[in-house]
Amino acid sequence: MPVTVRIPTPLRQVTKGNAEVHAKGTTVDELVADLERQFPGLRERLVDESGELRRFINIYVNEEDIRFMDGRKTTLKDGDAVSIVPAIAGGR
């Protein structure tokens, strides 16, 4: 059973309108790579050129912020639920 990934509205144009997709990977890095394989263009929305999480993107594994775990190296197992949640800042 792969990992379930919840996709926020702004990124659903990349996931063909899907609010929830499935992907594989033993770490968040690998998961992001698999998401990119399935949905080209998604990776650059989530991480920068060096692979670091973008400033306004939060990723949660089973409701826990990966920055409180091992960041992009956080391990995943089958059945985990991953949420991608953009930070809603200011409004300039």
Place this chain on the structure above:
Amino acid sequence: MVDYQYEALKAVVTRASIAAGPPSMWRYKDLLPIEGDVAVGHHVGFTPLIRAQNLADELGCREIWIKNDSVCHPSWSFKDRVVSVAVTKAREFGFDTVACASTGNLANSVAAHAAEGRLKSYIFIPADLEQGKVLATLVYNPTLVAVHGTYDEVNRLCSEIADKYRWAFVNVNFRPYYSEGSKSYGFEIVEQLGWRPPQHIVVPCAGGSLITKIWKAIKEMKLLGLIDESAPTRMYAAQALGCGPIVTMIKDDTDVLKPVRPNTIAKSLAIGNPADGYYAYRVTKDSGGFGEHATDEEIIEGMLLLARTEGIFTETAGGVTVAATKKLIETGVIPRDESVVICITGNGLKTPDALYERLDAHVRIKPSLSAFDRALADLKNQTS
């Protein structure tokens, strides 16, 4: 994104036009993102700006002002400013339900304004919120959802709920409008100082939005020719040591925010992953300001200091701001001979829990004059 036609505004927004407006934040309506009539919160804002000479004397400096939103109408915090804009906008767009993720003050304000606007409201709070803030929400009859988790977890949940339900989440999908309401706090400071921006403004930071909008307000007033363009104002962020990721960025001089797990009595500021953290950091950098942390003990001392010197009872967040200002002055970051505005944004009666263990009646006596005479003699002995 909210944008304004500043060139066109220059022709209609003048000191005189503002001064002729109502004694509320709506005297700045032309600079807020409202198209039609104001729907709720007609009396929000234009709170007192108080010359705090007793506090200034105590801290050994010349000029301190308190911008006192602990008496903002109707729910006793600056959140009324942002919520009245957001709820008016929700009505404009035809929403029948408003919602928010809140550390307390926002919950109070959304519930109050939703009641006034005859809208349904869903309020999401961390389950361990102070009872005063829970009651001051429930009284307006919203649907209150207490979530077992931190504010950051509540906020994450609300981002997902906002994706699914067609509700106006004031601080999620309505945030661009909501946050503009904070500008009125900055406009008022400058107008009430006689159209003179202060040299230093110390602002409590939770999500980090308020400090960015006070800064924006000053910039807009300069852009519109309402104030002297060359007058500098430095902005300072105040946070609790137990939840101070923005001040940590400032002190470490890094633009990368490291989220924290909050552990502080200043629950209204307990946001470990502030959405506007980066922008708050930028404002302090761009303005030449700085930031300061306050320990829980310093927060209590700050609340008591403001009450003792100025007769103003603020909540824990205000204690943070007073304590941070004191440290910024004592360490020489803010010069003693310059003007400082301290932003007091919430009311102490909502968070009495923080003081229960510290304060007690000085004297308990039977109702007799002799008992009082003895007690008074004892008191004098204790203090001599």
